[in-house]
Amino acid sequence: MKFCMKCGAQLRDGDRFCMQCGTKAPAPGAFPDGQPQMPPYYPPPYGSPYGCYREDKAGTAPMTLGILGVVFALLIPFVALILSVIGLVLAVNEINSGKTAKTTGRTLNIVALVLVALNYLFVFFMMFAYF
Numbered sequence: 001m002k003f004c005m006k007c008g009a010q011l012r013d014g015d016r017f018c019m020q021c022g023t024k025a026p027a028p029g030a031f032p033d034g035q036p037q038m039p040p041y042y043p044p045p046y047g048s049p050y051g052c053y054r055e056d057k058a059g060t061a062p063m064t065l066g067i068l069g070v071v072f073a074l075l076i077p078f079v080a081l082i083l084s085v086i087g088l089v090l091a092v093n094e095i096n097s098g099k100t101a102k103t104t105g106r107t108l109n110i111v112a113l114v115l116v117a118l119n120y121l122f123v124f125f126m127m128f129a130y131f
Contacts, residue, residue: 002026062091066108073115084112 002011002025004018011018015025065087072080091106 062087062094062105063108065090066105066112069109069112070115073112074119077116077119080112081116084109084116088113 002013002015003009004011004021004023005026006023007018007021009018009020011025017024065083069080069084069087072083087105088109091103091109095103095106
């Protein structure tokens with residue numbers, strides 16, 4: 001059984017290139033008989049027992065509130081207004097305190113506030129268009 005030396009994907013007999021990453025497969029006689037060919041080992045990041053733990057969670061709350069604000073901006077504008085203001089305050093506080101340099105949460109919350117304002121303006125003008 002052969003494995004790709006770069007990504008560890010299993011190779012079929014006769015494959016000249018890895019189907020996953022495109023690396024050239026070793027020639028059939030490249031390894032002596034009896035020497036098992038094992039896939040490469042990639043250790044998990046330092047401090048992570050399973051390779052999936054993320055210690056720094058800064059920036060997730062403002063981004064989540066920004067996404068919810070954009071979703072609710074056209075459906076329930078009052079809820080979106082509240083979520084976006086809270087998310088914007090959290091995003092600005094995190095950026096100013098130096099916890100994160102991510103501006104995604106701030107940007108999403110600003111977009112949600114703009115959509116809420118446009119929704120309110122549209123409703124306002126439509127109300128007076130019929131009266």
